[in-house]
Amino acid sequence: MNKDPRNIVFDWFSPTRILFGPGSIEALHDIGRAIGKLPLLVTGKNMVKQTGLLARIQKLWDGPMETFHSIEPDPCDEQVMAGVRTFEAGNCDWLLAVGGGSVIDAAKAMALVLAHGERPLEYTGQEISLQPLPVVAVPTTAGTGSEVTRYAVISDSKQSRKVTIKNRLGCPAAALVDPALTLDLPPYVTWCTGVDAFIHCFEALVSRESAPLVDSLALRAIGQVIHNLPLVDAEPKNLQARVELHEAALVGGLVINTVRTGIIHTMANHLGARYHLAHGHSLGVLASVCTRFNAPTCGEALRKVLQAAGVESADPSEGMDSVWSSLLSGHQLDRFTVSAPPAEETLRDLTELVSRDRRLFEVNPRCLELSDITQLYREVFRANSVGQAVR
Numbered sequence: 001m002n003k004d005p006r007n008i009v010f011d012w013f014s015p016t017r018i019l020f021g022p023g024s025i026e027a028l029h030d031i032g033r034a035i036g037k038l039p040l041l042v043t044g045k046n047m048v049k050q051t052g053l054l055a056r057i058q059k060l061w062d063g064p065m066e067t068f069h070s071i072e073p074d075p076c077d078e079q080v081m082a083g084v085r086t087f088e089a090g091n092c093d094w095l096l097a098v099g100g101g102s103v104i105d106a107a108k109a110m111a112l113v114l115a116h117g118e119r120p121l122e123y124t125g126q127e128i129s130l131q132p133l134p135v136v137a138v139p140t141t142a143g144t145g146s147e148v149t150r151y152a153v154i155s156d157s158k159q160s161r162k163v164t165i166k167n168r169l170g171c172p173a174a175a176l177v178d179p180a181l182t183l184d185l186p187p188y189v190t191w192c193t194g195v196d197a198f199i200h201c202f203e204a205l206v207s208r209e210s211a212p213l214v215d216s217l218a219l220r221a222i223g224q225v226i227h228n229l230p231l232v233d234a235e236p237k238n239l240q241a242r243v244e245l246h247e248a249a250l251v252g253g254l255v256i257n258t259v260r261t262g263i264i265h266t267m268a269n270h271l272g273a274r275y276h277l278a279h280g281h282s283l284g285v286l287a288s289v290c291t292r293f294n295a296p297t298c299g300e301a302l303r304k305v306l307q308a309a310g311v312e313s314a315d316p317s318e319g320m321d322s323v324w325s326s327l328l329s330g331h332q333l334d335r336f337t338v339s340a341p342p343a344e345e346t347l348r349d350l351t352e353l354v355s356r357d358r359r360l361f362e363v364n365p366r367c368l369e370l371s372d373i374t375q376l377y378r379e380v381f382r383a384n385s386v387g388q389a390v391r
């Protein structure tokens with residue numbers, strides 16, 4: 001969002017109808033009937049079948065539906081097109097996405113392709129404003145906030161890169177956010193997604209685009225993640241803690257719809273695509289090094305984060321190291337293993353991918369050069385690799 005001559009401080013656009021709370025999935029029939037007659041149910045490969053959720057959804061919908069259970073983590077353009085073909089073959093008229101961020105992002109990309117005909121990767125780059133077919137999102141993880149955002153992250157099936165479709169009109173029509181659906185998540189997934197939610201709020205707070213309404217929501221969500229992730233680790237079935245985490249994730253989605261994500265996300269998307277790391281894990285690997293880089297120019301924002309997180313420190317940068325450690329070290333989300341530091345050519349490739357995101361260089365709190373990106377990647381690899389240089 002440009003802070004333009006009309007003195008617009010922020011541009012809050014959240015058209016998604018949100019039904020939040022344990023049991024909100026029970027509203028599926030009424031919400032769906034208001035949208036269309038024949039949904040394509042989009043899910044991940046195994047999750048819906050394993051948890052018995054598929055049968056529950058079919059019972060709740062109580063009508064005909066086509067199914068597409070082929071979405072994998074970091075969905076690629078080919079998977080999106082396969083879903084489009086299934087939708088068209090079944091004469092469906094809306095999409096029901098049940099799963100994590102990958103599933104919801106893939107469904108949003110399908111909805112766009114179905115309405116406008118191009119292939120998914122042709123919509124990347126500039127922000128667009130194209131009305132897609134309706135999507136109802138039922139998130140089964142508490143992290144991405146994709147159920148309320150205009151973004152869809154899609155992997156390129158021909159290159160190791162992720163691209164983001166930014167469609168101003170791309171938010172789901174409705175989101176049924178039912179924290180009870182997260183009670184059986186494994187700890188690693190819970191923490192990866194919780195870290196994602198935290199970093200959405202963190203990056204909104206330190207961004208040059210940040211605004212008071214965003215700050216107050218994001219700070220509350222940061223406190224909820226810090227407090228409740230350890231609780232669900234000790235007690236996975238703690239529904240109240242799951243509720244708080246899911247509320248934080250939802251808020252994270254709402255704030256990044258207004259103040260976009262920053263350097264941690266952009267660098268992590270390309271690192272994760274190349275080394276096949278879960279989204280939250282790749283964020284964790286970069287969080288500390290990027291925070292230390294930006295700390296000289298966003299001390300006030302970091303102090304607010306520390307206060308929300310309940311950490312006392314005279315030095316905001318050191319304080320944030322403590323926050324990252326408590327969030328990331330338990331499940332080793334602050335490290336990954338590569339057999340050796342990459343060649344300079346690989347660092348240049350990663351830097352070039354980041355350089356395509358011109359908005360990042362406008363909103364990052366500290367003036368950012370391409371050489372800084374390369375250096376930050378180099379630091380991450382230095383801390384995570386052993387052996388000889390590889391490509």
Ligand SMILES: [Fe+2]
Binds near residue numbers: 144196200265
């Ligand atoms: Fe994210």
